[in-house]
Amino acid sequence: MRHTQLRSFHAVAQRLSFTAAARELGVSQPTITTQVKSLEQEFGxxxxxxxxxxxxLTETGAGLLEIARRLFADEKEAADYLNETRGLRTGHLRVGAVGPYHVTDMLAAFNARHPGLYVSVTVGNSRDTLRDLLDYRTDVAVLAHVDPDPRLVAIPYRRHRVIAFCPIDHPFAQRRSIRARDMEGQRLVVREAGSTTRRAFDQAMREADVRPKVVMEIGSRESIREAVAKGIGMGVVSEAEFIPDPRIRKLPIADTEIYTYAHVVHLKERQKARLVHAFLQVLAGLLPVSSPSSRRRPSNSRR
DNA sequence: GCCTGGCGGAAGCTAAGAGT
DNA sequence: ACTCTTAGCTTCCGCCAGGC
Structure with missing residues (x-):
């Protein structure tokens, strides 16, 4: 078995396309066909x-893909190791994140510490972001919530208060803050049910026995801001994600603390990988936060 | 021991053709 | 039109034998 054969198989298996694999590897498509075919023929x-x-993928192909992923992750780690030996002047750190907001400060700190390293960020939903990490497609991930998994190490990183916001012609627009009770019956534009902000907010409202009226569900923060600006209803967002806009007013919920959390997650087995280790070292220098036991804390238990 | 030329395999290309 | 396969070709590189 030759390295090029396995490399071609790996690229095809990941994209389920010979053409896409050829583009990725920078070779012609027949080359990929030949490599994969010869691998199949060599082993029958x-x-x-x-x-x-x-x-x-056949069952055999799926099994080989698992092995190939590990091999290429090790190969990348070897390259990272050599780069580290040269003083981390070059290398490629791959970060997956559920939103760009939580990662910018840690990436800025990482870039300041290792200016020669190339960093790429893939933004996606939490399921895909976790899958990319488990499949060695990313080195670290920034996730709001992580279920216990022996393969993973999750480091609590930041928490952000969830706030409400309304259009400037809304009755609340002149207020500096609102209370949970004020949300009773309010028209709300919210994220989809699985979103972290939505989960935290819904739980807080249930506990306060308050029932806002959800009038629209939208899958992006930007679309929610536009919908609120057009007067469709109030919005709810993590404070870190709130972008000031002359058409909307920010409204902290004064009597209820609702938080979303950001965790930096990596594979336990790659804890000592050079780039991952370098990233974790930079992270340790940033403000830590203790692990949450609940997404909502009553105001009288403020830390 | 070193250099050189021949050989074979690996890698990748273009062109053509088949299947959907 | 797009994607994959096949055929035939070139280029590159490592190995090895022979000559100096």
Whole structure:
């Protein structure tokens, strides 16, 4: 088995496309076909099921993909190690995040500490971000919530207060803050049910026995801001994600502390990988936060 | 011991063709 | 039109034998 064969297989298996794999590796598409085919012939196995223009991994292919992922993660780690030996002047740190807001300060600190390193950030939903980390496609991930997993190490990083906001012609627009009770019956534009902000807010409202009226569910923060600015209802957002806009007013919820959290997550087995280690060292220098036991704290138990 | 030329394999290309 | 396969080709590189 040659390295190029495995490299081609890995690229095809990840994208389920010979053409996309060729583009990724910077070779012609027939080259990829040849490499994969020769691998199959050499071992007398079938790695992909070809269904016309669509291909699928066979069971053997899926098994090999698992191994290839580990191998290429190790290969990257070897390169990172050598780069570290040269003083971390070059290298590529891959960060996955559920939103750009939580990562900017840690990336700024990392860049200041290691200006020669290239950092790429993939922003996605929490499921994809976690999957990328587990599949070695990213080195670290920034997630709001992490279920216990023996493969993972989650470091509580920041918490952000959840605030409300309204259009400038709303009756609340002249107020400096509101109370949870004020949300009773209010028209709300909110994120989808699975979103962290939505979960934290819903829980707080349930505990306060307050029932806002959800009139619209939108999957992006920017769209919610636009909807609120147009007067469709009030919005709720993590304070870190609030972007000032002359058409809207920010309204802290004075009597109820609702928080969203950011955790930096990495694979336990890669804890000592050079770039991951360097990132964690930079992280340790930033403000820590103790692990949350609840997303909402009553105001009289403020730390 | 070192240099040189031949050989073979790996890698990758273009072109053409087949399937959807 | 797009994607994958096949055929035939070139280039590059490492190995090895022969000559100095």
């Amino acid at each position: 196995v079938e790695l992909f099921v070809r269904r016309g223009r669509r291909i699928e």
